[in-house]
Amino acid sequence: MGLSVEVTKQVNGFRLEVDWHVGNELAVLFGPSGSGKTLTLQLIAGLMQPDSGCIRANGRLLFDGREGVNLPPQRRHLGYVFQDLALFPHMTVRQNIAYGAAGLRRNEKDQRIGAMVEIFHLEGLEHKRPAEISGGQKQRVAIARALIRQPAALLLDEPFSALDAPLRREMRSFLKKIHAEFAIPVILVTHDLMEAATLADVLIMYHEGNIVQLGTPAEVMDHPATPEVAALVQPRELIDPAMPSLTPQAVVPPRVLPLRRRG
Amino acid sequence: MVDNATWYSLKLSLQVAGIATLLVLLSGIWVAYALARKDFWGKELLDIVLTLPLVMPPTVTGYYLVIIFGRNGVVGKMIYHWTGWTIMFTWQAAVLASFVVAFPLLLKTARAAMEAVDLNLIQASYTLGHSEWETAIRVVFPLARKGILAGAVLTFARAMGEFGATLMLAGNIPGKTDTMPLAIYTLAAGGEWSQANFMVLFFTGISGLFLYLANRFSQRML
Numbered sequence: 001m002g003l004s005v006e007v008t009k010q011v012n013g014f015r016l017e018v019d020w021h022v023g024n025e026l027a028v029l030f031g032p033s034g035s036g037k038t039l040t041l042q043l044i045a046g047l048m049q050p051d052s053g054c055i056r057a058n059g060r061l062l063f064d065g066r067e068g069v070n071l072p073p074q075r076r077h078l079g080y081v082f083q084d085l086a087l088f089p090h091m092t093v094r095q096n097i098a099y100g101a102a103g104l105r106r107n108e109k110d111q112r113i114g115a116m117v118e119i120f121h122l123e124g125l126e127h128k129r130p131a132e133i134s135g136g137q138k139q140r141v142a143i144a145r146a147l148i149r150q151p152a153a154l155l156l157d158e159p160f161s162a163l164d165a166p167l168r169r170e171m172r173s174f175l176k177k178i179h180a181e182f183a184i185p186v187i188l189v190t191h192d193l194m195e196a197a198t199l200a201d202v203l204i205m206y207h208e209g210n211i212v213q214l215g216t217p218a219e220v221m222d223h224p225a226t227p228e229v230a231a232l233v234q235p236r237e238l239i240d241p242a243m244p245s246l247t248p249q250a251v252v253p254p255r256v257l258p259l260r261r262r263g
Numbered sequence: 264m265v266d267n268a269t270w271y272s273l274k275l276s277l278q279v280a281g282i283a284t285l286l287v288l289l290s291g292i293w294v295a296y297a298l299a300r301k302d303f304w305g306k307e308l309l310d311i312v313l314t315l316p317l318v319m320p321p322t323v324t325g326y327y328l329v330i331i332f333g334r335n336g337v338v339g340k341m342i343y344h345w346t347g348w349t350i351m352f353t354w355q356a357a358v359l360a361s362f363v364v365a366f367p368l369l370l371k372t373a374r375a376a377m378e379a380v381d382l383n384l385i386q387a388s389y390t391l392g393h394s395e396w397e398t399a400i401r402v403v404f405p406l407a408r409k410g411i412l413a414g415a416v417l418t419f420a421r422a423m424g425e426f427g428a429t430l431m432l433a434g435n436i437p438g439k440t441d442t443m444p445l446a447i448y449t450l451a452a453g454g455e456w457s458q459a460n461f462m463v464l465f466f467t468g469i470s471g472l473f474l475y476l477a478n479r480f481s482q483r484m485l
Contacts, residue, residue, distance in 0.1 A: 047386050073389040086387035090405045099401070102392040149392060 003153045003185040007043050007053030007063075016040065016209040026179050026186045028196045031206030031232065037189040038083075040206075041155045044187070045080045046073035057152040057185075079146030079154040083161065085138050087130040093141050094126040100145040116144040119181065136167045143178065153185040160195065168192075172199055193233065197221070205229050269458050271438060272446035273465070275354060279442055280422035283361035287369050287418050292411060295373035296399055300385075310370070317367040321427025324364055328432050332359065354440055356433035361422035368421055369414035372481070376410020377403055413480035420473035424466070 002023035009016045016036040020027075029037040042048040044055055044062070052065035057078060062071050087096050097116050101109045117123060120140040125133055130141070139159055146154060156175075160168045172195060179186050190196055196203060196217065203220045205213040213225040224230035297303070298310055316324040332339040334349040343349050350356045380403050388398040404411065426444040433440040435449060443462050450459040 045390050047390070073386070074392050074394060076390070077392070078390065080387065080390040082383045082387060084381075084383055086381070086383040088384060088387075088402060088406075099388070099393070100391045102397075145391065 001058055003044070003058075003187065004054070004056045005040065005044060007040075007050035007055065009039060009043060009048070009050050011039065014209060016043075018206075018209070018211050020204055020211060020214060022185050022187070022202055022204075024183050024185055025201035026176070026188065026199055027202040027204055028200035029187060029189045029204050029206055030191075030193075030196045030200075033191065035206035036209045037206050038157050041080070041157050041187065041189060044076075044153075045078055045155060046071060046076045047080075060152065077149065077152050079143075079149075079151040081142045081146050081154070081156045081159045083157045083159065085130075085142040085159065087138060087142055087145075089130055092127050092129055093122055093133065093137075096130070096141055097122075097145045097148055100148040102149070104149075112148050116148050119178075120144040135163050136171060139163070139171055140174070143175075147178070147182060150182075151184065153187065154182070156186065156188045158189050158191065161191070168195070175199065205232065207232075265461055266458060268437065268441075269446065269461060272441055272443045272462070275357075275441070276423055276443040279354060279357045279361055279425075280419050283358045283365060283422040284415055284419040286358070286362050287366050287422075288411075288415055291366060291369040291414070291418075292373055292404060295370050295377055295411075296403065298370070299374045299377035300399075300403070310374075313370055314367040316364045316428075317371075321360075321364055321425070321429075322431060325360060325428035325431030328360060328363060328428060332356075332432070351432065352434045352436060352440060354433065357425070357429045357440055357442055360428035360432045361425040364425050364428050365418040365421040368417040369411070372414035372417065373407060373411045376407035376414075379410075380406045409480045413477045416473050416477045416480065420470055420477075423469065 002021060002025075004021040006019040007016070014034070014036070016039055018036065018040060029040060031037055039048065043050045044057075046062065049070060050063060050065065053063070054061070054065065055063040057076070060077075061067075061069050062076050063069060088099065091099065094113060094117070097113055098109060101112055104112065117126060120143065122137065122140060122144065125137060125141075130138055133141070142159065143154075143156075160171050163171060175186070175188075176199065188195075188199060200217050203213075203215060203217050204211055205220060205225075207226075207228045213220055213229045220229065221233045224233055294309075294313065298306060329336065329351075331337050332342075332350050334340070334343050334351055339349055339351070350359060384402055384406070385398055388402045389395075393401070423442075424444055425442070426448070429440075429442060430445060435441050435445045437446075437449070441449065443466065447459050447462050447466075450456075450462070
């Protein structure tokens with residue numbers, strides 16, 4: 001059970017070579033940008049093809065370089081939440097979620113959409129377009145859409161990077177709840193140390209296309225395996241801001257308060 | 264004031280342009296999709312060949328069409344052999360001429376609009392279990408619809424105004440193949456200004472309206 005990934009991929013002078021397995025846990029891929037985290041998710045989802053290796057989800061073979069197995073993304077049965085969420089702008093919230101329920105009979109589809117709307121607190125928004133709802137609501141729609149088919153695993157590519165700090169906290173605890181409810185492997189890519197530390201059952205530390213350490217957040221933080229890991233898991237304020245790999249990617253925009261008009 | 268022949272030309276023009284636009288739409292969106300989203304050998308060559316009628320003199324396009332579809336043409340000969348029918352000097356020939364000449368207008372705008380569709384949305388559709396075919400119909404085409412509509416409007420306007428290739432392929436037979444541009448030519452050549460005036464004004468008005476519509480569709484794309 002769980003998700004096994006053992007792949008290599010060469011892209012324009014960058015080489016990814018990783019090998020990890022997680023059970024029904026919430027695993028965080030953590031590392032500086034350009035270390036191959038998003039690429040790993042794309043290989044798992046079938047959006048890119050590994051050069052060699054083997055990917056299994058719940059024991060089902062998704063890719064095997066030697067056997068020539070390479071399921072298209074449609075048949076991998078994985079939930080994928082893109083960094084920009086990729087909600088269909090021409091569909092309502094309900095239609096977006098329903099789009100994820102391909103191949104289900106009408107009754108079951110309606111039932112599941114209803115359940116998703118409830119679990120993800122989307123009541124009253126069903127007929128709104130993505131452009132008409134808030135950032136946090138969009139996140140929930142994207143995750144609901146990815147989960148409605150009950151996928152073998154959920155892959156999240158920095159889904160909270162565009163949110164402000166309070167909303168990120170809210171979404172983190174929400175994701176914990178969702179993970180408990182669906183009991184599937186959840187793989188989350190993030191740059192945010194707080195996010196990694198508070199969410200992860202397992203931290204998978206990426207550095208230049210390799211895994212430098214794998215363990216619980218406590219293990220990794222207390223006993224970093226390499227100087228790179230040590231640098232990555234130090235509280236941010238202690239770190240030289242000039243170190244490019246540690247610059248937080250998502251800069252939280254300052255809140256602009258609306259000026260009250262007189263008269 | 265407006266005589267029967269003028270009404271006939273107007274009706275024929277609308278019929279020819281309407282059918283040509285429908286055919287361009289039905290075939291053009293798939294070609295545009297292939298050019299926008301697929302990689303295959305000769306892709307840019309195909310684009311160039313299909314776009315050539317936009318820049319070549321219509322008489323040159325008409326010449327090629329006669330060579331291909333004429334009674335002794337490459338394809339026309341076979342059609343004549345099997346059916347005893349030739350497209351030459353029929354209203355269907357006017358549709359064919361309009362189709363070929365107006366096709367690139369849809370192709371260009373639809374291809375650009377489809378290329379502008381966010382790749383993440385297409386990939387999201389794949390990860391949600393939808394085939395490429397379903398994704399094209401439910402995601403790519405709806406999101407490119409304004410470009411497709413703008414292209415269709417321009418196609419219709421161009422098809423309405425087709426003259427050169429139509430003349431070579433369909434001739435200028437009164438009451439049979441004389442679409443409005445051909446009728447205007449005949450009337451002006453014969454000095455019948457009042458009927459020509461009506462058609463010229465009608466054309467100017469309708470062309471302006473189409474350009475306005477095309478602009479509105481393409482503006483709303485942004």
